[in-house]
Amino acid sequence: MSEERSGTEMHSGQFRLLGQRRFAPLFFTQFLGAFNDIAGLGFETRAIHAVQVPDPSTGAVVTPLFLTSTFAQSAPGVHQGYEYSRSHNPTRGAYETCVANLEGARFGFAFASGCVGATTVMHLLSSGDHVVCCDDMYGGTLRLFERIFRKLGISFDYLDLSEPEALKGAIRPNTKLLWLESPTNPLMKLVDIRALSEIAHASGMKVMVDNIFMSPYFQRPLELGADMVLHSSTKYINGHSDLIGGVVITYDVELANDLRFTANAIGGVQATLDAWLCLRSLKTLAVRMQAHERNAAAVASYLESHPRVKRVMYPGLPSHPQHALARRQMTGFGGMLAMELDGDLEGAKRFLSATCIFTLAESLGGVESLIEHPAIMTHASVPKAVREKTRYRRWPHPCQRWHRDVRRSHRGSGRGARSDLIK
Numbered sequence: 413m414s415e416e417r418s419g420t421e422m423h424s425g426q427f428r429l430l431g432q433r434r435f436a437p438l439f440f441t442q443f444l445g446a447f448n449d450i451a452g453l454g455f456e457t458r459a460i461h462a463v464q465v466p467d468p469s470t471g472a473v474v475t476p477l478f479l480t481s482t483f484a485q486s487a488p489g490v491h492q493g494y495e496y497s498r499s500h501n502p503t504r505g506a507y508e509t510c511v512a513n514l515e516g517a518r519f520g521f522a523f524a525s526g527c528v529g530a531t532t533v534m535h536l537l538s539s540g541d542h543v544v545c546c547d548d549m550y551g552g553t554l555r556l557f558e559r560i561f562r563k564l565g566i567s568f569d570y571l572d573l574s575e576p577e578a579l580k581g582a583i584r585p586n587t588k589l590l591w592l593e594s595p596t597n598p599l600m601k602l603v604d605i606r607a608l609s610e611i612a613h614a615s616g617m618k619v620m621v622d623n624i625f626m627s628p629y630f631q632r633p634l635e636l637g638a639d640m641v642l643h644s645s646t647k648y649i650n651g652h653s654d655l656i657g658g659v660v661i662t663y664d665v666e667l668a669n670d671l672r673f674t675a676n677a678i679g680g681v682q683a684t685l686d687a688w689l690c691l692r693s694l695k696t697l698a699v700r701m702q703a704h705e706r707n708a709a710a711v712a713s714y715l716e717s718h719p720r721v722k723r724v725m726y727p728g729l730p731s732h733p734q735h736a737l738a739r740r741q742m743t744g745f746g747g748m749l750a751m752e753l754d755g756d757l758e759g760a761k762r763f764l765s766a767t768c769i770f771t772l773a774e775s776l777g778g779v780e781s782l783i784e785h786p787a788i789m790t791h792a793s794v795p796k797a798v799r800e801k802t803r804y805r806r807w808p809h810p811c812q813r814w815h816r817d818v819r820r821s822h823r824g825s826g827r828g829a830r831s832d833l834i835k
Contacts (some may be wrong), residue, residue, distance in 0.1 A: 448649050454628060456698045457515065462513040463506050475736075476679055477688045478503045499676050503684050507691035508659065509647065514694065515661045519668035520658050521675050522687050526624070526644030528680035529658035531560075533640065535621060535674050536667075539565030541749040542587040544579060544760070546603055550622065551791035557815050574734070576607035583615045592638075593622040594741075598786040600725040600750050602734040605741055609637030616668070622743035624648070624777075629701040630744040639664055645682075645778030648747075650693045651700050655686045700779075704747025712749050725750040748776060759783060 419528055450461050467476050473758035477499055483494040494500050504522050512520035523529040537543070545557070549572040549664055557568050569582050579590070589613040594603045609619045620640045621633035627648040633641050643649050645657035659682075675681060682690075705728070712726035723730070728745030738745060753760055764772050770783040 414748065429764050445525045458513055459510070459697055463509040475503060475506045475687065475688070475691060477683055484761050496680055498679055501684050501687070501689070504682060504687040508604055508696075510694055511628070511643075511645075511659055512661045512685055513733075514697070515641050516624075516632050517641075517661045517663040519663065519665075519671070521660045521668075522645070522657060522677070522682035522690070524658070524680045524682055526642065526646065527556060527657035527658045529644075529661050530556055531643055532671065532674050532678055532680065533642070533660060534561050534566070534610070536670050537561075537566055537588055539587055541589070542567045542569070543563075543589045543591055544568075544582045544587060544617075545570050545591040546593055546596060546601070547579075548601050549591075549593050550624075551786070552595045552621070553591075557621065571779055572609060573603045574601065576604050576611060579608055579611050583617070585612075587615065588615055589620045590617050591622075591724030592619065592633075593625075594633075594728055594736075595746070595748065597622075597625065597639050598636050598750055600732070600748065601622055602687070602727060602737050602741075603735060605636040605638055606635050609639075611650040625748050626742060626744075627697060627701055627777075630705070631742045634661070636664055639667060646775065648697065648701065650686075650690050650775075651697065651777055651779065652689075652693060652753060653780060655689055657682045657690060659690075663695060671741075696802050699774065701744065701747070703776075705744045708747040708749055715749075715751050720754050722752050722754045723752040725752075731831050739813060799832045801820065 415560065421704055449456055464475055465671075465789065466473055470476075478497075483491055483495050485495065486735075487489040487776050497504075508520035508522050509518075510520075511522075512518055512592060518688055521529070521532070523532060543557070543566060545568055549570075557566075562568065571578055573579060573592070586696070590608060592603050594605060595601060596603075605619075605621060612619050619633075619637040619638040619642065620642060621805070622642045623631055623633055624642070624644050624647050627643070628641075629648075639659045639662060642818075643659045645659050646653075646655065649659065660671060663673065671818065690813065708726065709728050712724050712729055714725045715721045716729060716731065721790065726732060726745065726749035727735060727742070732738065755763075764783060764785055770781045772784065773780075773782050774784055776782060
C-alpha cells in the first residue's frame with residue numbers, strides 16, 4: 413500500500429518538508445508532551461486531556477479554533493510547521509490525535525464524511541487488488557465498493573464471517589484488505605476481530621474495522637489486531653446530529669504516511685469548525701455511551717417480551733447468538749438494536765410512522781432517539797437480491813439514545829402507552 417510520497421510528513425512531532433526536518437511549533441509540541449504524560453490514565457481523563465493543553469499564547473483552556481486557510485512563512489519554504497489547512501491545521505490536528513489516543517493509536521485523519529474516509533483508504537489499493545468484506549454492511553459502503561471502485565479494477569467478495577475459518581477460502585494472492593463491521597449495519601452480527609486479524613495478517617492482508625456502532629468507548633479494534641479503524645464522526649463521536657464527518661485511525665507508521673499523503677492529495681479533509689466540535693464532543697463520549705447502552709438495554713428487554721415482536725438483535729441480550737463474543741471483545745453493548753416485527757412491510761411502515769419519542773430519520777448516535785427501515789432508507793441502494801438474502805427488507809432498525817427525562821416521561825405514560833405503538 414506504500415508509494416512514493418512528496419510534500420509534508422509528520423514523524424514524532426517533527427515535520428519533513430522537501431527533504432528537510434523542521435521542528436513543529438510549540439503548540440503542537442505541547443500536544444505531544446500531553447499525549448505521553450497521560451498514556452496510562454483512564455478513558456474519560458484522556459478524552460478531556462489528551463493533547464488538550466492550555467494555549468501557550470493566551471492561556472485559553474479550550475483548544476483554539478484556527479479558522480485560517482493558510483499560514484505565513486518567514487522565507488520561501490520556511491514556516492512553523494503549518495503551511496496550508498488542507499495539509500495541516502492545529503485544531504484538526506488536536507482532534508485527530510485525541511481520537512486516535514482513545515482508540516489506542518497514534519495517528520488519526522479527519523475527513524469531511526465517513527464515506528470520504530473509506531474512499532481515502534480504498535485509494536491505498538491498486539487496480540487488480542482484491543478485498544474481502546463481511547456480508548452485512550452499511551449500504552453506503554457497499555455502494556462505494558460496487559459502483560465506484562469495482563469500475564476501477566478492484567474486486568470484492570462478501571462473506572458470512574461469523575466463523576473466522578470462512579476467510580481462508582476467500583484469500584487470493586492479490587487479496588490486500590479485509591473490511592469488517594462489528595456489529596454490522598443493520599443486522600447486528602458480530603465477527604471475531606482478533607481471530608480474523610490473525611488469519612488476514614498470516615496472508616499479508618491489512619484489516620480495516622468500521623467501529624461506528626461501538627465507538628472507542630466500547631470497542632477498540634486495534635487492540636484486537638486490526639490495522640485501521642473507521643468512524644463516521646457524524647454519529648457517536650460528535651453525538652449531537654449537527655455535523656458530517658469521518659475519521660480513520662491507525663498505529664502503523666507506514667499506513668499513516670500513506671493515509672496522510674492520500675488525504676492531502678484527494679483533499680477531502682474535515683472542516684476546522686467541525687473538527688473543533690468533534691473535539692468538544694469527545695469530552696462527553698463516555699457518559700453519552702453509558703446512557704446509550706443503559707437505555708438501549710431497557711428497550712431491547714421490553715421489545716423481546718412483546719408479542720408483536722418476532723426477534724430483537726442486540727448484543728447485550730443473552731438471546732443474541734454471539735452474546736459470548738460480544739462480552740469477550742467489547743466492554744459494553746452500545747445503543748443500537750434491530751428488531752423484526754410480526755407482520756408485513758405495510759405494518760412496519762405504520763409502526764414507523766406512529767412513534768412519538770422516536771423520530772423517523774436516518775443516522776444514529778445523536779442525543780435523539782431515531783428509528784428507520786434499512787431497505788427503504790439507509791440500505792435502499794443495496795440490490796434487492798442481496799436484501800432478500802440478508803433479510804434487510806423485514807428489519808425495522810431503531811437507533812437508541814434516550815435522555816433521562818425522556819425515560820421518566822415514558823415511564824409516566826405507562827406501559828400500555830408504549831404497547832400502543834406496536835399494536
